Amino acid sequence: MEAGPPPPLGPSGLPVFREEGFGDKFLRKTRENPLVPLGCLCTVGVLTYGLISFKRGHTRRSQLLMRARILAQGFTFAALLGGMVVTAMKARK
Numbered sequence: 001m002e003a004g005p006p007p008p009l010g011p012s013g014l015p016v017f018r019e020e021g022f023g024d025k026f027l028r029k030t031r032e033n034p035l036v037p038l039g040c041l042c043t044v045g046v047l048t049y050g051l052i053s054f055k056r057g058h059t060r061r062s063q064l065l066m067r068a069r070i071l072a073q074g075f076t077f078a079a080l081l082g083g084m085v086v087t088a089m090k091a092r093k
Contacts, residue, residue, distance in 0.1 A: 033083035039076030046072050 020028075030037050050065030 032087070033079065035079035036076060036083060039072060039079050043069060043072040043076055 046065055046069045050062050050069060053065060054062035
């Protein structure tokens, strides 16, 4: 057995990670699953238009838009679950 140099006494060089801000995290998550922000925008758009229709007295249109909002929320939820499944499958490999 060869006697090599003794191990260093000081701490080894640890990798340096930079702090991820809100904007960086939002962009990274949007690239990972672009359907979730799209679903959120659709939900907010339909909700806003439905509330405007309700205020103007178009009750039938407002009811239809509130039902469309439920569909948009369902789409967003399905996209969120789908993204979680894909992420879990990638982590498993």
